Amino acid sequence: MNITQGLKRLLIGRKLESSKLGETLLPKRIALPVFASDALSSVAYAPDEILITLSLAGAAGYAFSWKIGIAVACVMLVVVMSYRQTVHAYPSGGGDYEVATANLGPDAGLVVASALLVDYLLTVAVSVSSGVQNAEAMIPAIHGHEGLAAAGVIVVLTGLNLRGTRESGTFFAVPVYAFMMSVAAMVIWGLVRVFVLGDPLRAATAGLRVEGEPKYSSLVGLAMVALLARTFSSGCAALTGVEAISNGVPSFREPKSRNAAATLALLGGIAVSMLMGIIVLSRVIGVQMFDETGGGSRILDASGRPLASQTTVVGQLARAVFFDTFRPGFYIMIICTMVILFLAANTAFNGFPVLGSILAKDGFLPRQLHTRGDRLAYSNGIITLAVGAAVLVLVFNASVTALIQLYVVGVFISFTVSQTGMLRHWTRLLRSDLRAPKEQRRVWMRSRLINGVGLVMTGIVLIIILISKFTRGAYLALLAMVGLFALMKSIHRHYDKVHDELELSDSSDRALPSRVHAVVMVADLNKPTMRALQFAKATVPTFLEAVTVDVDPDATEKVLSAWQKEDVDVPLKVIASPYREITNPFIEHIRRIRSENPRDMVEVFIPEYVVGHWWERLLHNQTGVMIRARLHFMPGVLISTVPYQLSSSRYAERRWRREEPRSWREAGRPVGRSRD
Amino acid sequence: MAPGEPNRKVAGSTGPRPGVLRRVLYRLAASNDDLVDDELRQESVDAGASTIATAQMRTRVHIQGRIEVLTLNPTGTNRWLEAELNDGTGSVHLIWMGRRRIPGLRAGRRLAVDGLIAANDGQRIMYNPRYQLLSD
Numbered sequence: 001m002n003i004t005q006g007l008k009r010l011l012i013g014r015k016l017e018s019s020k021l022g023e024t025l026l027p028k029r030i031a032l033p034v035f036a037s038d039a040l041s042s043v044a045y046a047p048d049e050i051l052i053t054l055s056l057a058g059a060a061g062y063a064f065s066w067k068i069g070i071a072v073a074c075v076m077l078v079v080v081m082s083y084r085q086t087v088h089a090y091p092s093g094g095g096d097y098e099v100a101t102a103n104l105g106p107d108a109g110l111v112v113a114s115a116l117l118v119d120y121l122l123t124v125a126v127s128v129s130s131g132v133q134n135a136e137a138m139i140p141a142i143h144g145h146e147g148l149a150a151a152g153v154i155v156v157l158t159g160l161n162l163r164g165t166r167e168s169g170t171f172f173a174v175p176v177y178a179f180m181m182s183v184a185a186m187v188i189w190g191l192v193r194v195f196v197l198g199d200p201l202r203a204a205t206a207g208l209r210v211e212g213e214p215k216y217s218s219l220v221g222l223a224m225v226a227l228l229a230r231t232f233s234s235g236c237a238a239l240t241g242v243e244a245i246s247n248g249v250p251s252f253r254e255p256k257s258r259n260a261a262a263t264l265a266l267l268g269g270i271a272v273s274m275l276m277g278i279i280v281l282s283r284v285i286g287v288q289m290f291d292e293t294g295g296g297s298r299i300l301d302a303s304g305r306p307l308a309s310q311t312t313v314v315g316q317l318a319r320a321v322f323f324d325t326f327r328p329g330f331y332i333m334i335i336c337t338m339v340i341l342f343l344a345a346n347t348a349f350n351g352f353p354v355l356g357s358i359l360a361k362d363g364f365l366p367r368q369l370h371t372r373g374d375r376l377a378y379s380n381g382i383i384t385l386a387v388g389a390a391v392l393v394l395v396f397n398a399s400v401t402a403l404i405q406l407y408v409v410g411v412f413i414s415f416t417v418s419q420t421g422m423l424r425h426w427t428r429l430l431r432s433d434l435r436a437p438k439e440q441r442r443v444w445m446r447s448r449l450i451n452g453v454g455l456v457m458t459g460i461v462l463i464i465i466l467i468s469k470f471t472r473g474a475y476l477a478l479l480a481m482v483g484l485f486a487l488m489k490s491i492h493r494h495y496d497k498v499h500d501e502l503e504l505s506d507s508s509d510r511a512l513p514s515r516v517h518a519v520v521m522v523a524d525l526n527k528p529t530m531r532a533l534q535f536a537k538a539t540v541p542t543f544l545e546a547v548t549v550d551v552d553p554d555a556t557e558k559v560l561s562a563w564q565k566e567d568v569d570v571p572l573k574v575i576a577s578p579y580r581e582i583t584n585p586f587i588e589h590i591r592r593i594r595s596e597n598p599r600d601m602v603e604v605f606i607p608e609y610v611v612g613h614w615w616e617r618l619l620h621n622q623t624g625v626m627i628r629a630r631l632h633f634m635p636g637v638l639i640s641t642v643p644y645q646l647s648s649s650r651y652a653e654r655r656w657r658r659e660e661p662r663s664w665r666e667a668g669r670p671v672g673r674s675r676d
Numbered sequence: 677m678a679p680g681e682p683n684r685k686v687a688g689s690t691g692p693r694p695g696v697l698r699r700v701l702y703r704l705a706a707s708n709d710d711l712v713d714d715e716l717r718q719e720s721v722d723a724g725a726s727t728i729a730t731a732q733m734r735t736r737v738h739i740q741g742r743i744e745v746l747t748l749n750p751t752g753t754n755r756w757l758e759a760e761l762n763d764g765t766g767s768v769h770l771i772w773m774g775r776r777r778i779p780g781l782r783a784g785r786r787l788a789v790d791g792l793i794a795a796n797d798g799q800r801i802m803y804n805p806r807y808q809l810l811s812d
Binding site for chain 1: 744749776777
């Protein structure tokens with residue numbers, strides 16, 4: 001084992017057999033943190049974004065925070081209810097994509113798929129960026145290098161996910177539960193201190209003067225509506241990740257649908273209470289935020305100078321609630337927030353490759369994305385996601401406020417399309433199965449009603465988001481989606497074209513070659529050539545000939561006399577080569593055999609030296625490689641390589657036996673087909 | 677397209693010689709193989725030999741060309757030497773019975789032969805021709 005392999009073993013772990021696949025299924029208590037960390041973690045930045053947007057209206061704007069929070073919570077509950085119907089109806093993990101494809105056609109499915117793929121990418125980018133921002137509060141050295149730090153975190157997450165779902169699941173459960181508990185503890189303890197114990201808790205920014213943009217400060221008219229719409233759109237970031245569960249149903253233990261639905265309900269309840277808890281508490285103790293990215297608002301400190309940087313809402317709350325009474329609580333809260341944000345990115349690492357693999361299976365993405373790697377994870381999908389997200393955080397320098405403008409659009413596009421699909425699904429069931437028992441029909445009616453409400457709700461939210469965010473960056477996300485859509489369409493078209501071309505049609509596709517011309521390529525009469533000759537003879541062809549190209553008359557003479565002396569019982573043809581080249585005269589000779597007997601099969605035997613080192617490969621077989629490549633383009637020609645193992649080849653064989661390099665990249669197939 | 681075809685049309689021995697411009701254009705556009713065939717054909721015409729493509733079957737002909745493929749047969753089966761002669765218009769199989777090698781006869785060698793040309797299995801064939809090795 002060399003250093004790279006050792007490193008890979010250390011980071012990724014041993015290969016897993018295909019039969020171990022069942023063991024990567026998740027029980028509910030692990031599935032919740034794995035799939036829900038995205039939706040839960042957004043309570044770490046959704047309130048921030050709500051307050052930041054409201055700050056444009058000055059200090060009075062914050063009064064709207066809890067109303068926005070309630071609106072977001074309502075949407076959240078409706079969406080969760082709708083998705084509970086989806087996981088029951090479509091348990092195979094296709095999620096929105098499958099729903100849309102089955103009910104609205106493949107184009108709708110592709111719209112959903114491209115929207116979701118883009119949003120997964122943004123989930124990773126936004127969550128990791130937000131996590132890095134939180135970390136900055138504890139490690140100031142990161143300031144100025146957020147992009148690089150975020151990219152580093154993405155690399156670590158990629159490694160964890162290449163190890164496989166289950167281990168990452170168990171590993172992630174602890175911090176997610178810790179986060180839930182600490183948020184609960186913080187909110188409850190904070191409210192108890194204020195209302196029961198009567199402590200006058202105040203956030204660090206409470207009472208400071210906030211300057212908004214003048215056009216919003218009147219709190220009336222169209223400007224205010226637009227501002228509230230923007231706030232609401234940013235707050236809707238809390239909803240991302242709900243669909244992750246519907247895409248991840250196959251990862252649940254049996255009964256998959258029931259467990260997934262229960263986890264969804266749990267997730268909805270927890271996320272809504274955490275979001276409302278944080279918003280209410282921040283309102284009670286007067287947390288204020290401003291737009292750091294050079295937006296219209298700023299906060300003036302006591303001496304009248306604007307603040308240069310700010311702490312996140314969770315950071316301010318934790319400081320106010322815990323710092324004086326229970327200091328470890330403050331640190332636990334911050335660390336948990338940071339970690340859960342990184343884990344949220346992990347949700348995308350679970351969802352993206354599964355979706356990618358489904359798309360690949362349907363021929364919309366390269367087939368390699370469908371296969372599982374050494375560790376039974378969809379390695380190629382994971383790496384694709386990691387690269388995409390790393391590019392995003394580097395380009396936007398990990399700024400949450402900038403990234404969040406691109407975010408959420410995709411999720412709501414897929415929500416809306418899939419709700420439409422579900423509506424159709426139930427309607428079709430109700431129409432087609434008129435004799436179903438009454439209770440069954442009532443369940444379907446109820447499901448249809450839920451999905452109908454979901455459709456209206458998500459549709460309205462989508463319109464609000466599109467209007468309020470389009471010029472602020474959402475157009476970039478939309479462009480990416482359109483690009484992805486076109487790309488997947490053309491990949492599909494290509495696969496279709498190839499499929500049509502390869503389909504058996506008329507009888508000529510089934511014709512048996514009438515005769516076999518075997519041609520053995522000879523450069524010299526030695527062991528490899530003799531082996532090729534004997535192998536060719538063993539295939540009992542109709543005609544057998546050896547062919548050598550007369551590049552050098554002396555060498556040809558040597559071959560001829562050796563041939564005579566050895567008394568080989570195969571005719572040897574010497575082909576003239578007026579231009580001292582081997583490939584063309586040889587190819588020309590094969591072509592002539594072909595055109596004289598078009599229904600015959602020509603089998604070309606090429607002796608090849610198998611060597612152990614890459615530099616030896618440069619010294620041998622070059623002509624054979626060239627001829628093989630050319631012959632591939634000739635129909636009716638079969639190319640047989642007759643390997644002859646030189647003694648140095650055992651080094652290579654040993655190396656391959658230790659580790660087949662392609663098995664990791666090409667995934668799936670080589671798993672379980674061990675070479676030793 | 678058979679390699680012999682275009683040059684017969686352009687610079688064939690029958691019919692008037694085409695204009696200079698056409699010949700220049702042809703030389704620019706033709707592939708190397710066509711030009712080689714042209715040269716071979718021209719040489720044999722200059723030497724007064726007949727061309728393979730126009731040779732009457734079952735007649736004695738004198739042709740001149742280059743050995744494209746030389747076959748060394750194993751001792752067990754057909755004891756003859758086989759060669760394929762190309763003069764730019766077509767090819768003919770030459771067979772010398774009872775011989776395995778002819779010194780000096782090798783692939784790429786230019787050769788003039790006299791013999792009875794016949795058709796066999798769709799190929800032109802000439803048994804035991806008198807031959808003359810030409811200098812390269």
